[in-house]
Amino acid sequence: MKADGDILATLALQFTIMALLALGGATAVVPEIHRQAVELRGWMTERQFADMFAIAQAFPGPNVMIVTLVGYHVAGLAGAVVTTLAMCGPTALLAGVLARTWDRFKDAPWRQVVQAALVPISVGLVAASAIVLSQVAIRNWVAGVIVAVTAAVAYWTRWNPLWLLGLAGAAGFAGLV
């Protein structure tokens, strides 16, 4: 029981910190989740981490829901509740409080400076996520080809991403990956 409580407390603390640092949304914290869950604490293997990201992306709902899967994997239903609340609670509270005072700063010059400073950081975090996940997902040359082709198609065409996920799943099913 004590160990369970410890794990839940660790999940609550780490995911709250992550949420407060998640400039640019949920994708920004994927490398940190990987660092904590795979590298630091050994809660899951590289492969399980890649699987969870794949599941969270392939099903409807906001992509922040990967934290629910990770929480469930680490500590069952209680873990899922803790990671989801830690990730989605504190910052939403902050947003709700600020919603009413925000209009006052609409044209403040500092707001524009801060915004200009934060955009490249948040994009850099998304790029970091892409690097970490690609390293995890590329297990052989076929997977590498899938990563490259999907990236190119998604960048240069307006195909629905679900088709790409479906095709790649079919390629995996056929035993290619």
Next chain:
Amino acid sequence: MSDSTASSPPAAPYVPSHSELFFAFVRITLSGFGGTLVWTRRMFVEEKKWMTAEEFNDAYALCQFLPGPNIVNLTSIFGSRMRGATGAFACWSGFLILPFTFMVVLGTLYAKYGDVDMLRRILGGVAAAASGLLIATAAKMAAPVFHRFGPAPFVLLATAVAIGVMRWPLLWVMVVMVPASIALAVWVRR
């Protein structure tokens, strides 16, 4: 749709009830393939006309400015503007209840069948495609940053390398990068 009790004239701004807010977000998550932002805007601005296009953009700008999952923060901002703290909770919980349940079910299935060879292979393919999609998204987001002179491209690259390649802890990278980037932005502006 057929809410006959509230047939108010369009001049008076209509404030939706708590249950209306809750179920509006439940419905948004039901149609959530391809990103919930699209559906949120559609329902709030076009369908129900609870917000104007400007109000929506303004709320979204605030979300991008704040840490945390943008779209979840957006639910809280909407609810708060409509019905205060309890309204924020109605929207927030309406938005999270289905995806949460769904993920717990998937987590249970994964724990049970995650080692089945066929599922491993499928997920291996999907994971590769998902990271390819993320590369494309990162590239699209980075393009406008690189089209400008100034410190922004360097800040972007430094962040990506520190987290993605060096694998340094997020907390320390942010403690250094956020003040540094703000200082550079102020310096460039002068």
